[in-house]
Amino acid sequence: MEPKNLKWWQKTVVYQIYPRSYKDSTGNGIGDLRGIISKLEYLKELGVETIWFSPFFASPQQDHGYDVKDFRLIDPVYGSMNDFDKLLKNMHEREMKIVLDLVLNHTSVEHPWFIESASNRDNPKRDWYIWRDGQKSNGKKPPNNWRSMTGGSAWKYYENTDQWVYFHFLPFQPDLNYRNPNVKEEMFNTMRFWLDKGVDGFRLDILHSIYEDEKLRNNPFSFSIYSDKNSALFFQQHKYDLNLPETFDFCLELRKLINEYEPERFLVGEVFGGIEQLRDYYGPENNSLNEVFLFEFTSNALKFNINKIRKIISRIEKSIPYPYTPTYVYGNHDRDRYLSLLKGNIQKAKLLVTMQLTLRGVPYIYYGEEIGMENVKFKLKSSEDPIGQKFAKFPYPQISNLIGFSLTRDRCRTPMQWSLEPHAGFSSNKETEPWLKVSNNSKLVNVEIQKENPASLLNIYKKLLKIRKEFNSLHEGELEFIKLEDLFKKVLAYRRVYGNQEILIYLNFANKDLTFRISKSNPELIFSSYFNNKESDIFINDRYIKLSAFEAVIFK
Numbered sequence: 001m002e003p004k005n006l007k008w009w010q011k012t013v014v015y016q017i018y019p020r021s022y023k024d025s026t027g028n029g030i031g032d033l034r035g036i037i038s039k040l041e042y043l044k045e046l047g048v049e050t051i052w053f054s055p056f057f058a059s060p061q062q063d064h065g066y067d068v069k070d071f072r073l074i075d076p077v078y079g080s081m082n083d084f085d086k087l088l089k090n091m092h093e094r095e096m097k098i099v100l101d102l103v104l105n106h107t108s109v110e111h112p113w114f115i116e117s118a119s120n121r122d123n124p125k126r127d128w129y130i131w132r133d134g135q136k137s138n139g140k141k142p143p144n145n146w147r148s149m150t151g152g153s154a155w156k157y158y159e160n161t162d163q164w165v166y167f168h169f170l171p172f173q174p175d176l177n178y179r180n181p182n183v184k185e186e187m188f189n190t191m192r193f194w195l196d197k198g199v200d201g202f203r204l205d206i207l208h209s210i211y212e213d214e215k216l217r218n219n220p221f222s223f224s225i226y227s228d229k230n231s232a233l234f235f236q237q238h239k240y241d242l243n244l245p246e247t248f249d250f251c252l253e254l255r256k257l258i259n260e261y262e263p264e265r266f267l268v269g270e271v272f273g274g275i276e277q278l279r280d281y282y283g284p285e286n287n288s289l290n291e292v293f294l295f296e297f298t299s300n301a302l303k304f305n306i307n308k309i310r311k312i313i314s315r316i317e318k319s320i321p322y323p324y325t326p327t328y329v330y331g332n333h334d335r336d337r338y339l340s341l342l343k344g345n346i347q348k349a350k351l352l353v354t355m356q357l358t359l360r361g362v363p364y365i366y367y368g369e370e371i372g373m374e375n376v377k378f379k380l381k382s383s384e385d386p387i388g389q390k391f392a393k394f395p396y397p398q399i400s401n402l403i404g405f406s407l408t409r410d411r412c413r414t415p416m417q418w419s420l421e422p423h424a425g426f427s428s429n430k431e432t433e434p435w436l437k438v439s440n441n442s443k444l445v446n447v448e449i450q451k452e453n454p455a456s457l458l459n460i461y462k463k464l465l466k467i468r469k470e471f472n473s474l475h476e477g478e479l480e481f482i483k484l485e486d487l488f489k490k491v492l493a494y495r496r497v498y499g500n501q502e503i504l505i506y507l508n509f510a511n512k513d514l515t516f517r518i519s520k521s522n523p524e525l526i527f528s529s530y531f532n533n534k535e536s537d538i539f540i541n542d543r544y545i546k547l548s549a550f551e552a553v554i555f556k
């Protein structure tokens with residue numbers, strides 16, 4: 001089927017802001033909405049038009065906003081509803097789209113609903129959460145064997161009512177009970193509240209865990225510590241607590257809800273599972289979640305293994321073909337920064353971003369990736385991140401490579417590096433330390449310096465984002481691999497075709513010059529990741545080209 005008339009959310013590029021770390025306008029060491037507003041021009045110039053914000057709703061901030069105590073209020077740490085309205089207006093005036101992060105799955109223990117619910121067994125809000133008696137005669141063993149996503153039992157005991165409450169993530173984030181129609185209605189109305197204000201979409205936090213088995217059947221044992229295929233984590237196959245049939249029905253309802261709105265809104269789900277399961281989240285007729293995150297690139301593949309990368313792209317193309325919209329995610333607020341996986345190799349990063357911005361689907365850029373921010377080291381025990389604290393005494397820190405998230409996510413959440421000023425220009429107040437220390441590479445890696453250098457990573461992102469917008473085939477076209485027999489293990493090549501427009505992409509994964517024949521004679525060079533390389537440096541004759549180590553090129 002020939003792609004055509006794609007919707008804005010199929011063609012867009014999404015940029016994720018972690019509000020706490022973007023720009024502090026008040027000088028208290030924590031980023032805020034006004035700070036973000038002051039950087040909208042930067043984002044516009046960069047060339048991204050959809051911005052997803054990690055949560056800034058009222059919250060005790062135990063999980064920095066992923067523990068909400070009022071879904072319809074802005075946390076004073078980040079500003080006021082006025083600031084939000086201003087942000088929305090300023091974004092729409094610049095033709096940018098605003099995507100909020102909605103945590104439907106759970107609330108904070110400080111949410112008034114939970115306080116009521118926990119107060120006694122007869123409270124009208126009791127059934128808004130999942131309370132159960134314990135096992136054994138004295139009830140002192142959790143109701144079943146379910147493990148939380150961060151390890152250990154997924155149940156917390158409350159002595160006052162002698163019952164256990166279920167949580168999928170951390171104990172202070174109890175899961176809402178979506179089998180109760182009042183919960184569903186309230187949360188749907190919350191979505192409408194924001195949609196009526198004009199927000200363009202939602203990123204839906206751990207949506208695969210919205211429903212759990214009514215009978216609370218025990219999960220089976222798994223031999224793997226982590227596997228996407230059968231949703232295994234910590235040696236348990238999450239058969240009865242994740243990806244339930246009810247969850248897929250729920251997603252269809254969510255889509256119906258946003259379909260009530262014009263202009264069109266969108267939903268991107270944070271869900272985990274095998275690729276077939278992920279595909280099912282798009283709905284049988286592309287009528288469910290508009291997109292889901294595909295995380296495979298956030299770990300193994302970014303270690304620059306061409307075979308793995310090719311396999312992942314093929315798998316995505318096969319399982320999530322047009323009209324479904326795949327996503328290409330290189331990092332987020334839970335994962336290691338991709339440049340650190342590449343050991344800081346900027347040339348490799350330039351190749352990978354050329355790939356990300358020329359594949360079929362929607363690229364997700366995590367703030368700071370555009371200047372090559374890297375992980376910053378933090379001690380687990382003094383970690384701001386509650387996961388870091390939870391794992392502080394855990395003897396095997398290497399486990400993080402196996403389970404897909406960092407043990408302290410502080411390391412990928414450090415303040416944005418804007419300039420050579422104190423605190424890298426993140427906070428105007430020299431006296432106050434930012435909530436997380438700024439990377440000590442900020443004198444070399446920052447926006448101010450990179451802006452001036454045409455060969456910088458920042459300018460590569462800008463150039464690619466511009467090219468992506470200019471050529472329809474890059475956002476709307478089909479993707480076909482180009483066969484390069486003998487260089488199969490060194491060069492990844494594909495074409496993007498839309499109508500008469502054909503764009504060719506060649507990526508040299510080898511750490512040396514390579515000369516080879518291209519698929520079309522004398523195409524025009526529109527981009528090289530080596531800033532200075534011109535056609536005369538690349539073409540040997542009209543059919544043969546020479547690429548430098550890790551060079552990425554685009555032809556038309």
Ligand code: GLC
Binds near residue numbers: 066067
């Ligand atoms: C998601 C978020 C993560 C958060 C968790 C609990 O995985 O990405 O940051 O801590 O859900 O809401």
